[in-house]
Amino acid sequence: MRDTVDFGIDLGTTNSAIAVVEGGNVSVIKNNDGWDITPSAVWIPKEGRVHVGRQARDRVEHDPANATAEFKLEMGLADSRKTFANAGASLSPPQLSAEVLRSLRADAAHHTGTPPESAVITVPAAFALNQNKATIEAAELAGFTSACPLVQEPTAAAFAYGFQDATDRAYWMVFDFGGGTFDAALVSKRDGDLRVLNHAGDPFLGGKLIDWALIERLLVPAAAAELGLADMRRDNPQWRGNFAKLKRAAEDAKIHLSRRDQVEMMIDLNDANGNPLTLEHTLTRGELDAIAEPFYVRAINLCRDAIAEAALGPDDIDRLLLVGGVTLSPGLRERLADPRHGLGIELDVSLDPTTVVARGAAIFASTVRIPRSKTAPVPAGQFAVELSYEPSVTNLQPTVGGRVRGSSGAVSVSKSGSGSGSGSGMDFTGYTVTVNNPDGQPPFHSGAISLNAEGVFITDVALTPHTTSKFFVELTDPSGARCELTSNTLSITHGDVEFGGVRLAHSLGIQLAEQVFAPMLRKGATLPTSVREVFRTSAALHRSDADAAIRIPVIQGERSRADRNRGVGLLEIRPRDIRIDLPAGSEVEVTVEVDASSMVTVIADVPLVQAQFEAEINLDYIRAKDPEELRDILDEAEGRLAALRGFVADAGSADAERRLAKLDEERSVRTAREQVDASAVDNGAAATAEERLRDLQAELDDIADAVGLPGLVRDLRSALAEAEELVRQQGETADRQELAAIQSRADEAINAQDSVAVRGLIDRTGSLLFELERRSPDWSVKLFYTLQEMLRASGQAGPLIQEGHRAIAANDRQGLDAVNQRLYRLLPKDEQDKVVWLGRA
Structure with missing residues (x-):
């Protein structure tokens, strides 16, 4: 039985892999095809038959109704499912991921003889909580019997490089560009301590986006021009088969262009009547790089941000560790090496970028103990030991502690030979343990270690350098008789690197x-x-x-x-x-x-x-936004961007101009538009579009703030001056306290140039003004005209508005209040809600 998890799984968008640490050495486990990697694809041709891997990946192109891939991008979305027509089955992304994990677990069982009860599974550092939870659910569905810890992919890659690198002091950056996600991690290695200093990433930036850009911007126009397929669109289900073939062809072409300057593409398609057509196109490396450039730029910008947040510069980073299939592209490598357009950091490709994450996950797994129940009953006549130790250390004489428990019917024997007590109340005086490693170099034997009355002991052990040492604990009673002891083994791995732990990826x-x-x-x-x-x-x-x-x-x-x-x-x-x-x-x-x-x-x-x-943290009902809602957000963002271009030109703000240039360089709007267009038929595209639009709106906020902060400050000060006058005239103690709190926060926000806080304080001051005005004698009249404006389009409000005008003419305050209450109830519920917010103490 293993003491530590030892198995690591890279659950990837395009490919997955599993590795294991045995005897201090890490190796990638091959699948039934003899491959190190298993395509993350599932094919269910009929009920009860599930295929995972290479065969399934081939079927995505030829049998899209019964095969699927790239479902990792939809993890955590409650409304995402794949229907398999022949089997009449419908599976969620966690269920599909579970099939991949189940296949990898079977490969591990074939390799070691027994299926692992646990594995460390990697996730992108940029994954949100619902995506992490979906990954944990997939592990449970796959049959793992113990909890499977999660570790971020770039962190795992750093472990793999740190495990085989002898450098004592260095800064590294992990550049992990995979099939569906991008992650960067800034890593420090100091005197054997490997620590992740900062993360950056995008959970929807990967090779898949480059594939679709090739299709949408190059191959579809070519098919329209050469084959007459002018109406072939991704959002039309009629063309699903054609797009599956185009997607596979784009992936294969990228792979070939990592070794060639151009590739001849011949893609078998069908017209609207099902007649076969062949698209012939010569794709050059230059064309690929031109299409991929905005995605490369975004990844590089994320790295620059991560380095800057750590108060470092590219010159401080010793090596750039390349991870993920996209990093095989010569065009990307050339750009990364360029100090002006890339990062200018020395590239390290010493480990296979397609398996390095799995290797690192296994190394991390060798430092994680498999949880054992401390309350499980001990069989009659036996004893159990609960051990305390670090499974991975850098020193050669670590400390091991333990506590021996007896069965409920066990009887302890004192030195005088009289029996006493049973169960958890046993007196272990006179009992001894030994801790032995007969296979150590040299063999280790601790000698007899006395237990205290509660069965506790502690000792130092000696390790064999740079390997895993396995120890056996043996129990002897006061008479010298050997006792049967369960859970009595432990393994400790000695290495030159100590890991600083998993880091929180998002505030x-x-x-x-x-x-x-x-x-x-x-x-x-x-x-x-x-x-x-x-x-x-x-x-x-x-x-x-x-x-x-x-x-x-x-x-x-x-x-x-x-x-x-x-x-x-x-x-x-x-x-x-x-x-x-x-x-x-x-x-x-x-x-x-x-x-x-x-x-x-x-x-x-x-x-x-x-x-x-x-808090209700319900991660089970998060859904992709509706395509129409996404389009509305996109239209709003495009309108804001167009308006801001004019403001920036007039304002002459260097910061705003720099931010606009970054948006243009990353082609943010075009990418968002393409994903919105595809969202009707692809939940992964909908999730990508939502993430892109959220980032785009945030960037537009920053541009607007750079241009408009002086105006916001003027608005806040004007509102505060008005509030001061009203508080002086009619304010109560609570009003004066609220005004003082806003004024204090306003000074902080203005000094910090925090436009978000300034804008929020303008709203908060407006709420105070609203409350003060509500107490004025003419409040009912003001409220009536406000409600009239809000309900202008409501047919139900007409008679009430006429009644309100009559009450105003008659100076009937009580009657007008009654009208206002009835008008208020006509408002949508979300406009009626009165929310009490919190302020930091």
């Missing part, structure tokens, strides 16, 4: 009152970890107001504007949950916990009412 926190993201755990924190922070409510919550609520959105990301990050959960406190009213300024203690696989728990404590609330 986690909550959304504040000003729509500002308040990070509580920063990206890069070592996992597992937790943090507790105190916040205060910015307004009162009354038990009598059934529609009110304290809602605390839980956010994942790096943008200061909350809605430009991913929402992953919601803490909600309603009047029914509390025993007394919560005044403004009440403390709310928020605790965020993240486990070693990046899964999150968020809890809020409200000391005033002695109540605790756990």
Whole structure:
């Protein structure tokens, strides 16, 4: 039985692989085809028959109704499923991934004799919580009997390079450009300590995007011109077979162009009536590089950002470690080596980029102990030992501790020979253990180690350098008789590198009152970890107001504007949950916990009412946005971009001009448009489009902020001056406190040039002005005209509006209030909600 996990799996978009550490050495396990990699494809030709790997990958082209691939990009989307027509089956992305994992597990069983009970599985560093959760679900469905830890792909690659590199001090950057995702990791190696300093990445930037760009921008126009297929579009299901063939041809052409200057493509297609056609096209390396350039540029820009965030420059990085199939492209390698257009960092291709992640995952797995139950009953007449040790160390004399337990019916024997006690209350005085490694170089024997009364012992052991040493623990009773001891083995691997642990890939926190993201755990924190922070409510919550609520959105990301990050959960406190009213300024203690696989728990404590609330982090209902919604967002973004170009030209802001140039260089809008067009038939494209549009809107925010910050500051100061006057005239103590809090935050935001916070404070000041005006004698009239404007298009509102005008003419305040209440109820529910936000204490 293994003590450590030892198996590592790279669950990739295009290909997957499994590796294992045995005797301190790592090796990639070959599949039944004799390959190191297994295509991440599933073919189900009929009920009860499932094929995974090369054969399935071939069928994606020829039998798209019963085969599928690249489903990793849809992990975590509740509405994504693949229907297999012949089998009448419908599988989700986690179920499809489980088939790939099950195949790899079978390969491991063939290699070692038994299927592994656990494996470390890699995920992109840029994966969101729902995607990580879907990966864990896939491992459970695949039949692994113990929990499978997750580790980020670039971190695993760094482990693989660190394991075989003798350099004592260096900075590396992992450049992981795979089939569906891009990740970069900045790594420090110092005197045997390997530590990930920073991550950057894009969960939807991969070779798949380059394939589709080749198809949409080159092959489809060629088919229209040469074969007359003018109406062939990806979003039309009629052409699904043709696009499957074009996709395979694009992939194969990229592979050939890694070794040639050009490739002759001959693609068998069909016209609308099913008649065969052949598209012939000569694709050159230059054409491929021109189409791939925006994607290369985006990856390079992400690397530059990661280096800059770590307060380093490209000259400080010793080597660029290439990972992923896309890095085989000569054009990309030439660009990366160029200090002006790339990174100018020495390239390292000493390990196979297609298997290095699996190798690194296995190395990490050899440092992770398989969890064993500490409460399982011990069989009658036997003993068990719970061991405490580090499975991977850099010193040659590590410490091992343990505690021996007896069965419920076991009787201990004291030195005097009298029996005593049983079960957990046994007295182990007089018992001894030995810890032995007969195969060590030299063999190791600890000698007799006395247990204390509770069965605890501790000792140092000697390791054989640069290998895995396996030890056996033997128990002897006071009479010298050997006792049967279960779970009595341990393995410790000695190496020159100690790993600094898995890091949090995205900052986690909550959304504040000003729509500002308040990070509580920063990206890069070592996992597992937790943090507790105190916040205060910015307004009162009354038990009598059934529609009110304290809602605390839980956010994942790096943008200061909350809605430009991913929402992953919601803490909600309603009047029914509390025993007394919560005044403004009440403390709310928020605790965020993240486990070693990046899964999150968020809890809020409200000391005033002695109540605790756990966030609903429901990751099972996240869906791809509707194509029409995506198109609306795209249209809005394109409109904003066009307007901003004019503003930037007039403002002469160098920062804004630089940001615009970056958008153009990465072809962000064109890529987003292509993915939106494909979203109707491809959930992966919908997810890609949503991510692209979120990034695009955030970039447009930054451009607008660079141009408009002075104006925002003027608006905030004007609103504060108006609020000061109203507070002076009619303000209460709570109003003065709120105004003082806004003024304090305003000074901080203006000094920090934080336009997101400034904009949020303008909204918050507006809410204060609204509350002050509500108390004025003419408030009912103002409210009536506001509601009239909001309901202008509502046919139901006409009679009420006429009644309101009559009440104003008659100076009937009570009647007008009644009209306003009825008009208010005609508003959509989301416009009625009164939300009490939180402000940082």
